[in-house]
Amino acid sequence: MTQTLDKFTDQRFTHLGINWQEFRFIQEGFKNSPGIRLFYYKGEVEIWAVSQDHELFSRTIAG
Numbered sequence: 746m747t748q749t750l751d752k753f754t755d756q757r758f759t760h761l762g763i764n765w766q767e768f769r770f771i772q773e774g775f776k777n778s779p780g781i782r783l784f785y786y787k788g789e790v791e792i793w794a795v796s797q798d799h800e801l802f803s804r805t806i807a808g
Contacts, residue, residue, distance in 0.1 A: 756794045763790045 752788045763771070769797075775781045782793040 758791050758792045760792075762786065762788055 763785070765785070768783075768790055771790065772783050775783060775795075780795050782795060784791040784793070
């Protein structure tokens with residue numbers, strides 16, 4: 746019997762009420778984390794953990 750694992754999918758976490766200094770602190774904490782994207786807009790922070798498929802497609806398109 747062969748068992749396969751489910752693929753990791755993109756995951757997003759959004760948090761409101763963050764100021765720019767707090768965002769920069771969060772950003773510093775993730776600086777050595779490949780596959781993590783951070784976005785900030787008017788007090789809203791989105792942390793996006795991209796899937797392996799996303800990274801593969803991104804490299805293929807960019808390359």
